[in-house]
Every structure is written in C-alpha cells, then in structure tokens.
Amino acid sequence: MKNYINLSDIEDLPELLEDALKLKEHNSDPELGKGKTLGMLFFNPSLRTRLSTEKAAKLLGMEVMVMNVNSDGWALEFEDGVVMDSNKAEHIKEGAAVLSQYCDIIAVRAFPELKDKDKDNAEMVMNGFKEYASVPILNLESATGHPLQALTDALTILELKQVKRPKVVLTWAPHPRALPHAVPNSFVEMMQKMDVDFTITHPVGYELNSDVTKDTPIIHDQEEALKDADFVYVKNWSSYEHYGDVLRADNAWTFNLEKLQHTNNARVMHCLPVRRNIVIADEVLDSDNSVVIHQANNRTFAAQAVLKKLLKN
Ligand code: CP
Numbered sequence: 120m121k122n123y124i125n126l127s128d129i130e131d132l133p134e135l136l137e138d139a140l141k142l143k144e145h146n147s148d149p150e151l152g153k154g155k156t157l158g159m160l161f162f163n164p165s166l167r168t169r170l171s172t173e174k175a176a177k178l179l180g181m182e183v184m185v186m187n188v189n190s191d192g193w194a195l196e197f198e199d200g201v202v203m204d205s206n207k208a209e210h211i212k213e214g215a216a217v218l219s220q221y222c223d224i225i226a227v228r229a230f231p232e233l234k235d236k237d238k239d240n241a242e243m244v245m246n247g248f249k250e251y252a253s254v255p256i257l258n259l260e261s262a263t264g265h266p267l268q269a270l271t272d273a274l275t276i277l278e279l280k281q282v283k284r285p286k287v288v289l290t291w292a293p294h295p296r297a298l299p300h301a302v303p304n305s306f307v308e309m310m311q312k313m314d315v316d317f318t319i320t321h322p323v324g325y326e327l328n329s330d331v332t333k334d335t336p337i338i339h340d341q342e343e344a345l346k347d348a349d350f351v352y353v354k355n356w357s358s359y360e361h362y363g364d365v366l367r368a369d370n371a372w373t374f375n376l377e378k379l380q381h382t383n384n385a386r387v388m389h390c391l392p393v394r395r396n397i398v399i400a401d402e403v404l405d406s407d408n409s410v411v412i413h414q415a416n417n418r419t420f421a422a423q424a425v426l427k428k429l430l431k432n
Pocket residue numbers: 164165166167168169260268390391392
C-alpha cells in the first residue's frame with residue numbers, strides 16, 4: 120500500500136480486516152516501526168483519530184510528532200503559480216518536501232469548507248501532500264472521505280454480526296450544524312465492498328453524491344428502511360445538492376427507542392462525537408444495543424493494520 124487516502128488504496132480488504140482483528144487479540148509487530156516517525160498534521164479538531172492513530176503507531180514502535188497546523192504552523196498555500204502576498208507564508212511544495220525528511224509517514228486531517236463543492240471535491244490539501252511528499256500519506260479525514268473510520272466500521276460489523284449477510288442501514292439524523300459528507304461517503308463505499316444487505320435512508324434533499332451511492336438502495340421512509348436491520352449506522356450530513364445547507368433541524372429523524380423497535384434488535388453505530396438527544400437519544404446510546412464505544416476502540420486496530428501496510432511498502 121503506497122498511501123491510504125481512499126478505500127481504493129486497499130489491495131486486499133479481507134486480509135486487512137483479518138490483520139486488524141489479529142492485532143486486537145495480540146500485538147504481533149511491536150518492533151516493525153522502530154526508528155520510524157509518524158507525523159500527524161491536523162487542520163481540524165480530533166479526539167479519536169488523533170489518539171487512536173498515535174496509539175497504533177506507538178504499538179508498532181514508531182515515534183509520533185503531532186502538529187495543529189492552524190495554531191502552530193505557517194499557513195500553507197496549495198495553489199500553484201500564485202504570488203504569495205496573502206497570509207499564506209509557506210507553499211505545500213516546500214512544506215511537504217521538508218516534512219518528508221522528518222517523517223516516514225505523513226498523516227493529514229483537513230475538512231471541507233462546505234462552501235464550494237468543486238473546490239472540496241478537488242481535495243487540494245490531501246492531493247497537495249500526495250503530490251509533493253516523498254513518503255506515504257495517511258488520510259485522517261479529508262473533504263470527501265474518512266477511510267480509517269470506514270475500516271473501523273467494517274471491522275466492527277465483521278466482529279459483531281450474527282448472520283452471514285447482515286442487513287445494514289445508514290440513516291441520516293438531524294444536527295444543528297452543517298457537517299461534511301466524508302464519514303457517510305466512506306461508509307457507503309465500504310459497505311458496497313462487503314457482503315451485507317445495505318440500504319441508505321434520509322429525508323428528500325439529503326442525497327449523497329450519486330458517484331458514491333451508485334446503485335445502493337435509498338429509501339426516504341426511515342421506518343420502512345429500518346425494518347429488520349441488524350446494524351444501524353446513524354449519521355448526520357449536510358445537503359450535497361444544496362451544498363453545505365442544513366435543510367431541516369426537527370427531531371423526526373432522531374434515532375430513539377421507537378425507531379430501534381423497527382429493527383432486528385440492531386447494533387447501533389456512530390463514528391462519534393455524537394450530540395445526545397439530537398442525533399441519537401440517551402435511551403439508545405445508554406442501551407446494550409449501542410456499540411459506539413466498541414467501535415471507537417477498533418479505531419486503534421484499523422489504524423495499526425494500515426500503518427503496518429504503509430511501513431512494509
Ligand atoms: N470519528 C472521528 O473521526 O472522531 P474524531 O473526530 O474525534 O477524530
């Protein structure tokens with residue numbers, strides 16, 4: 120694996136998942152990363168991604184350096200050929216080249232601005248690092264994808280499923296702020312690769328990018344979609360068509376006990392952080408059906424499996 124920027128960078132998904140499961144049971148490679156350094160650059164906040172990836176690297180014997188770019192680093196210019204007379208003091212060409220001398224893997228988190236769809240879809244930050252760094256790039260959540268989260272989600276479903284081909288439903292839920300499409304995009308792409316019966320449900324107007332959803336069934340009646348689900352992944356995202364807009368903020372789609380009762384006693388997933396009693400009700404998050412903490416624990420082992428692949432490259 121040269122980089123882990125998109126799910127398409129995975130060469131053998133079953134093997135990667137099996138390795139992550141094995142690493143969870145037993146840390147078989149504590150020396151693989153000895154003498155190597157992971158540099159993590161955060162343009163946005165994080166709890167799980169930051170700490171689970173740092174833990175994963177340390178479990179492999181790596182050194183870790185973390186920088187909150189917006190507060191600690193020079194503002195980076197990603198456009199080519201510009202006269203740099205704005206507040207941006209360093210070009211990605213020098214920045215990525217210099218970091219490649221200090222780090223053996225560069226990991227980057229850079230959210231979308233949710234103002235200009237084409238600009239966000241261009242993934243300027245992630246692609247800038249890919250182009251100008253000479254070491255592997257690890258996506259810690261970009262404008263359009265969160266592949267480490269999706270690998271974690273696949274691992275969680277694989278571990279907890281009780282039937283060979285479970286029914287998995289991705290349901291939109293409300294949120295007061297405009298959230299990106301990265302997590303649902305990557306979850307959809309991952310479910311399309313897995314042997315699951317997968318459905319998406321959301322209100323009209325919240326269609327994800329059709330290049331991502333492809334022929335995955337989309338049902339606008341949440342109750343109907345949830346029927347007999349074995350896993351429910353609850354997530355908010357802003358409108359893609361009316362790019363970045365919050366079209367509704369009522370609680371009709373909040374995932375509560377009444378919604379859970381339509382399912383096959385489903386395991387309830389969320390990437391976290393989650394706003395209680397807006398996205399998911401207390402009564403669900405505090406029930407045995409919620410696997411969000413288990414899911415967050417799996418972040419470490421998914422990251423460890425990916426770092427192993429990048430180190431072995
Ligand atoms: N799920 C996730 O990426 O969590 P953080 O934003 O806290 O890293």
